[in-house]
Amino acid sequence: MNALIPAASRRQLLQGAGALVVMAFAPLEGANAAESLADKSMHPAELDTWLAIGRDGQITAYLGKPDVAQGLEVAIAQIVAEELDVPVERVSIIISDTAQTVDQGGVSGSTGVQRGGVTMRNAAAEARRLLVEQAAVKLGADPDRLKVDNGVISVIGAPSRKTTYAALIKGGRFDAKLDWNGQYGNGLTATGKAKPKSPDQYRVVGTSPKRRDIPPKVFGKYAYAADYRPPGMLHGRVIRPPVAGAKPMAVDEASIARFPGAKVLRKANFLGVVAPREWDAVQAARVLKVTWSETPGAFVTSETLFDHIRETPALKREVVKTQGQVDEALKGAAKLVEAEYEWPYQSHASLGPGCAVADVRADGVTLWNPSQKTFATALGISKLLGRPVETIRSIYCQGPGSYGRNDAGDACADAAVLSSLCGKPVRVQGMRADGHGWDPKGAASIHRARAAIGADGKIVAYDYLSKGFTRMEVNTFENDPFDFLAGMELGFTHEPAATFGAPEDVYVIPHRRMAWETIPRMLAGPSPLRTSHLRDPLGPQIHFASESFIDECALAAGADPVAFRLAHIEDKRHRAVIEAAAKAAAWKPGPPGARRGGSGATLTGTGFAYANRGETIVAIVSEVEIDRASGRIWPRRFWVSHECGLVINPGTLKQVIEGNIVHGASRALFEEVSFDKDNVTSLDWNSYPILEIEDAPESIEVVLVNRKDLPPSGAGEPSTRPVAAAIANAVFDASGVRLRRIPFRRDRFKAALAKSA
Amino acid sequence: MTDQISLTIDGHKRQVDADPRTPLLYVLHDELGLNSPHFGCGLGQCGACTVQIDGKPTRSCITPASNAVGKQVTTLAGLGTPEKPHPIQAAYIEEQTPQCGYCISGWMMTAAALLKEKPHPTDAEIRSALKGLKCRCGTHVAIIRAVKRAAAMNA
Secondary structure, eight states: OOOSSOHHHHHHHHHTTTHHHHHTSOSOOSSOSSSSGGGOOOOTTBHHHHEEEOTTSOEEEEESSOOOSSSHHHHHHHHHHHHHTOOGGGEEEEEOBTTTSOOOOOSOTTOTTTTHHHHHHHHHHHHHHHHHHHHHHHHTSOGGGEEEETTEEEETTEEEEEEEHHHHHTTOOOOOBOEEOSOOGGGOOEEOSSOOOOGGGOSSTTSOOOOSSHHHHHTTOOOOGGGOOOTTOEEEEEOOOSSTTOOEEEEEGGGGTTSTTOEEEEETTEEEEEESSHHHHHHHHHHOEEEEOOOOOOOOOTTTHHHHHHHSOOSEEEEEEEESOHHHHHHTOSEEEEEEEEEOOEEOOOSSOOEEEEEEETTEEEEEEOSSOHHHHHHHHHHHHTOOGGGEEEEEOOOSOOSBSOSHHHHHHHHHHHHHHHSSOEEEEOOHHHHHHHSOEEOOEEEEEEEEEOTTSSEEEEEEEEEEEOSOSSOSSOOSGGGSHHHHHTTOOOOOOOOOOOOOOOOOOSEEEEEEEEEOOSOOSSOTTOBOOBSSTTHHHHHHHHHHHHHHHHHHHTOOHHHHHHHTOOOHHHHHHHHHHHHHTTOOOSSTTTTOEEETTEEEEEEEEEEEETTEEEEEEEEEEEETTTTEEEEEEEEEEEEOSSOSOHHHHHHHHHHHHHHHHHHHHTOOOOBOSSSBOOOSTTTSOOOOGGGSOSEEEEEEOOOTTSOOOOOSSGGGTTHHHHHHHHHHHHHSOOOOBSSOOHHHHHHHHHHHO | OOEEEEEEETTEEEEEEEOTTSBHHHIIIIISOOOOSOOSOSSSSSOTTEEEETTEEEEGGGSBGGGGTTSEEEOHHHHOOSSSOOHHHHHHHHHTOOSSOTTHHHHHHHHHHHHHHOSSOOHHHHHHHTTTOOOSSOOHHHHHHHHHHHHHHTO
């Protein structure tokens, strides 16, 4: 990714034209060497950009990635504290703000620690090296004879000869260079001369200090993006058409005259209202009389979605992997296994509809922005408003949990357009129907697999195809106006990249073809079914199919599903993770169906699935309890083994994995976007049910395989990947019914149970 | 039409000018500047806006402000403080329960009411009391752990 905001021009912004933007905020946060924001180093090759030590010895580190409440902040603080030999309490982290931090790529692909932590570690190690070097001069001792404890540098064996970080730096700058690789975004790396510690020296990394955002949350004080209230702020609501694709032809402004101060704001096909009071804005948006253009419905219906995917000619086909002679090997197969799996559109459905605050002024723009892409949003909105990006300050503020590209960026663009039209700061929050109806959707797809089982009971040939909508009709990086609903309504258009995927696995199979095909979107422009990334973008879809299919192959081979997988895997890391889950669950060997239990009203069974996502490997054993009468599937217990290299904070890591498992179970069991030819019809929690407490697992046992010898890899998404297949495999074990369509709704499963009986 | 409405929020008397039919949530968030609770659905379906009115968990997004007049409204900020946390707050911190935390007013205000009524609830009673609340981050298992931990503090 290219530099979004050149450091020099940002400096100019802060000193010149954008002074107002800066003044809108409290002075520089944290213990900072810079006197004000205008002095803050912003070049990735300067150590001061990343780290500052205050006169009181407090350390502030500047992370250019948001923490979406998965413990990234405390993990980064641990990494910094570790290298500097201070307690974690001494380290504060400033999170993703275009005026204070460098673009490290946003929340993206579970890379918070994996990528974001690298430069933070290097910077902290370099700061320690420089300070120890200065201390050596001051104390008249060789640097090798010095030790650091709690920010105090002393001579080994002569503890009275000492100084401190604070005394050495005196609240000033390091004025030291790092070796920067010239990249911004996820690829950014800056390295000092110092060699970071080896893991066997760790004292802070590998422990579980608590998250610092939790106390203000539980005492009701935490400020989310929704809680910023700049003076003079108006409340905005955006009105979107009842039939997707329709345009506002006429608006009766008198229809909202009774709401004090309420105003209609309209530009091209973008239509909103603002009012000083939120309840007035809500009511005005509800009653505003709009004449919409006559538009034929653009969609097939959710009932015919999978036929549509099957029957629509592919726009693009890509063979991801091919080896051997697949077609010949399949023809000559002694035993052929074939299956097709279906995954519907799913909604991000964040707990609160998108909410953001924007203050668009003549001399600068401020965004209180819960999008995962703080920097990319600034660029996209600069193009949307026709303003230089240097005049836009984008500040990440947490919103309701996001697990990819939800509606936060759209809310930010809505607020920015409304603010630009009325000249006042505007806070926009959608209503529930805006969230469910108009947020970006996880892609719908079908997955076909065929395999030949050889005489030795192993898979000889494997042909796999994903077919669906491209995963990114709007980009997860909101670099361009056409990535926002408001941008599309203002006339920005583009042709999305056609991209899908095939399983990531290490199964050794002689003949193989892994391919994908995409079909065209049903509606260009502002579509409520536009796709974007939803947690582990296509991982759950693809691996629901592939890991269910491996189970079907094991059945055909009469093999135990765990042993069957191991028979096809040589990679020792993968084997270790699979074995750890089986051991934790006290896995009882036998082919699918062998762990069947219960009788009469209740059936029980246990299933296995595993996947890697990049370097992170996850294996899951799922135990289900089935209620025959209702078709309810209760995912009662999970055992999860998880290997993501070096573990920074086992406590928060376990919590994140638990969340992934439950979110994954919710998507597998309950979640499906309904729509008719005109629009999305699942617009609330009744029509878009998710997993609730009565169906929550009784226990989730997490085994962390801590590989201190390997760099940390991601954890925010990978464990959600094999959940659906683990449940489906458990359901087969329990009932003999093979579930190939997501979600495993009670009515459908009940019917399938009755049919199989 | 706006009226002067007198409310008692977290033990403090507050006066606001608002249409008495305004949902209490907007009065708390916008007129009184509280950061919690939050808007989740405006339909009474998720619980993110939950406060206690005279001790009873209530969805403030569908409760007219006038319904709270003369009653005690309690938010998370009034449940306890860092110095003197309510057991459910202490347990949430100890268990590191929330992820985004946007929904926690629903779970915590409801759990606090449950614990008052039943200091030592069973698993089934916890699940039943918390029915209907939504959490998108999937922290349900941690929530049950926190309620049990808070119950243990009730000794």
